[in-house]
Ligand SMILES: Nc1ncnc2c1ncn2[C@@H]1O[C@H](COP(=O)(O)OP(=O)(O)OP(=O)(O)O)[C@@H](O)[C@H]1O
């Protein structure tokens with residue numbers, strides 16, 4: 146899981162792609178539906194494929210299923226229908242005992258942060274390393290680094306309830322990054338941040354992506370999506386209504402060419 | 415590194431739930447105090463009861479005015495009986511001396527010696543005493559006892575009393591065992607409850623831990639250690655209190671009471687070790703109980 150591993154893996158992926166042998170997708174959903182107990186539809190027959198090293202935005206109205214998608218990817222709950230494969234592994238085959246090990250390969254920034262309330266900023270981030278059995282030395286080396294990167298160096302010993310919303314969000318980001326996971330899921334990583342800090346976080350995500358890490362960001366941040374011009378997947382009531390490369394946040398007024406491409410993409414199996 | 419981390423986590427949790435932690439520790443403490451008092455007492459009573467059993471003897475009273483020849487003859491018969499260890503002659507005069515010492519006023523009133531010569535028989539095995547008695551004084555068809563030698567007047571044993579003592583100690587032992595068992599169960603449940611409370615108050619936290627990749631056992635160990643620490647603390651306190659109690663109260667009295675200084679009681683060190691084992695066992699059982707059921711997040 147060392148950071149040094151990532152570029153070489155990305156390079157290998159590039160080589161394979163150059164050889165006309167595309168790498169297997171990191172994330173692959175086939176006909177995935179998620180219905181909650183109350184009858185709410187989280188996802189509705191979603192097909193999706195994300196290649197290694199991609200940077201993907203997931204956008205959509207509140208309640209459109211963005212968080213549901215993220216949660217399914219870390220196996221917090223199972224899909225009602227369909228199959229989800231991550232790095233070639235079918236999540237349906239993952240036994241309860243193996244789930245923790247699987248999750249260690251994915252960094253997740255939760256929409257509600259999910260920080261441990263009785264631990265300091267430092268300990269919250271360190272916990273993600275401790276569960277993997279990391280040595281004290283490793284923790285001493287990595288944690289201050291990532292906290293500096295997220296601008297939290299002065300808040301090391303604060304507890305989450307002594308932080309602003311934006312600071313808590315940055316702790317969540319730091320915890321997700323500290324392991325250098327090959328797949329990063331960020332659910333609204335800039336939801337509570339001012340534009341300047343948002344840009345900082347986005348730059349961080351960008352850098353992480355550049356090292357070969359696949360990054361999926363669920364967001365409402367129009368400015369960010371418009372600026373980055375990456376692949377955008379738009380959800381509406383649990384269905385994918387748009388999947389567009391190098392796109393803007395708003396797909397409301399696509400020109401006819403784009404619409405044609407979109408339709409074609411959806412009609413073709 | 416791992417152990418250090420788990421220990422820190424356990425202490426953190428105890429600091430957060432001081433009252434239930436204290437209750438669990440106190441219950442272990444009380445259980446161990448009771449155990450620590452009961453074990454030596456039960457041992458001492460068993461020892462005393464055994465001593466009584468060892469002292470079981472058969473008294474063979476001879477008729478008045480038997481001759482020396484008859485005495486020698488009876489001694490030979492008695493010594494030949496199966497299961498007889500010793501045969502001791504108690505002359506009239508000896509018996510009088512002993513009895514009048516125990517009860518001087520009554521014997522002073524009597525003036526003369528009413529006691530017969532007798533033999534005291536100790537069996538090899540206290541349980542054989544009835545058999546020996548039956549051999550010396552068989553029951554006839556009519557249900558009356560006869561004696562095998564005309565010089566013998568009566569054969570008596572003190573078995574009845576012994577039986578009473580043995581039954582009494584048995585009942586006491588059983589009652590204590592039951593009480594100890596109940597206490598052990600009660601404190602295991604209390605420890606279990608403490609751990610459950612501790613887990614329950616951190617349900618959300620445990621959920622988050624799982625989401626960032628903690629295995630079940632990574633989450634469990636601190637709780638198990640918490641239980642063991644609580645139990646050990648209770649155990650250490652109980653042992654200290656018992657030691658102080660023994661030195662302050664029992665030791666000064668020991669000279670006067672045979673029961674307390676009975677050689678069969680175990681050393682304090684062994685008792686402490688046993689109690690410590692019980693403490694750790696009880697608390698591990700307690701935390702195990704709630705972890706099994708409560709960690710299906
Ligand atoms: N645990 C749950 N139980 C029942 N229904 C749920 C649950 N979580 C989400 N839902 C429902 O599923 C749908 C999709 O929710 P989801 O959280 O995925 O939306 P979202 O796109 O993340 O929204 P937002 O932008 O507000 O975060 C909603 O209708 C929601 O009410």
Ligand SMILES: [Mg+2]
Nearest residue numbers: 211212256332
């Ligand atoms: Mg959401």
